[in-house]
Amino acid sequence: EVQVVESGGGLVKPGRPLRLSCTASGFMFGDYAMSWFRQAPGKGLEWVGFIRSKAHGGTTEYAASVKGRFAISRDDSKSIAYLQMNSLKIEDTAVYYCTDGTYGHWGQGTLVTVSS
Amino acid sequence: DIVMTQTPLSLSVTPGQSASISCRSSQSLLHSDGNTFVYWYLQRPGQSPQLLLYDVSSRFSGVPDRFSGSGSGTDFTLRISRVEAADVGVYYCMQGIELPTFGQGTTVEIK
Numbered sequence: 001e002v003q004v005v006e007s008g009g010g011l012v013k014p015g016r017p018l019r020l021s022c023t024a025s026g027f028m029f030g031d032y033a034m035s036w037f038r039q040a041p042g043k044g045l046e047w048v049g050f051i052r053s054k055a056h057g058g059t060t061e062y063a064a065s066v067k068g069r070f071a072i073s074r075d076d077s078k079s080i081a082y083l084q085m086n087s088l089k090i091e092d093t094a095v096y097y098c099t100d101g102t103y104g105h106w107g108q109g110t111l112v113t114v115s116s
Numbered sequence: 117d118i119v120m121t122q123t124p125l126s127l128s129v130t131p132g133q134s135a136s137i138s139c140r141s142s143q144s145l146l147h148s149d150g151n152t153f154v155y156w157y158l159q160r161p162g163q164s165p166q167l168l169l170y171d172v173s174s175r176f177s178g179v180p181d182r183f184s185g186s187g188s189g190t191d192f193t194l195r196i197s198r199v200e201a202a203d204v205g206v207y208y209c210m211q212g213i214e215l216p217t218f219g220q221g222t223t224v225e226i227k
Contacts, residue, residue: 035216037216044219044220045157045159045165045208046218047215047216047217047218097165102170103167103170103212103216104176106167
């Protein structure tokens with residue numbers, strides 16, 4: 001059974017960093033891209049970014065709202081994808097979800113609250 | 117960015133009746149490989165989004181055949197037959213031909 005589990009959320013002050021983890025199981029992690037999405041309180045879904053598989057260069061793409069501040073990486077040996085969030089802003093407050101490359105398997109999400 | 121526009125934004129449905137949600141994209145979602153990268157999600161209250169359909173009309177694992185999708189180019193429709201109480205939530209369309217973008221969401225409630 002495919003599972004993805006996000007972790008690492010919490011309360012953080014504006015301007016500070018935070019790293020989220022997405023631990024996957026049940027599929028050949030290294031063969032797939034991994035994506036991050038978010039949902040601000042009471043709002044719709046927003047794509048944050050993704051990282052391609054190593055076979056496709058392991059390169060990343062980001063939404064304009066986070067480009068230059070967020071970075072996605074992966075550790076295929078541990079089946080974990082990371083979302084490093086720097087220079088956090090109040091408007092980054094959201095539940096963050098990760099998905100596999102099919103966009104079909106979502107975790108339960110992890111809440112990031114940016115507040116002074 | 118490709119803009120996805122959903123209509124209606126809210127829908128009230130009698131159990132057992134059908135419902136349709138439309139999604140229009142600002143440019144064609146037909147890829148040169150012949151696939152059309154349109155996804156439909158349901159987010160039940162307090163839950164994560166769950167994938168219902170991909171590639172316009174393919175049902176994801178475990179999704180009942182009451183859910184169906186159609187459309188091409190820039191116009192797509194999700195149809196729910198024989199609506200049940202468990203279908204309540206917010207439905208989103210998403211395009212995957214470029215960097216993903218979502219529609220605004222359609223809230224479905226039961227009458």
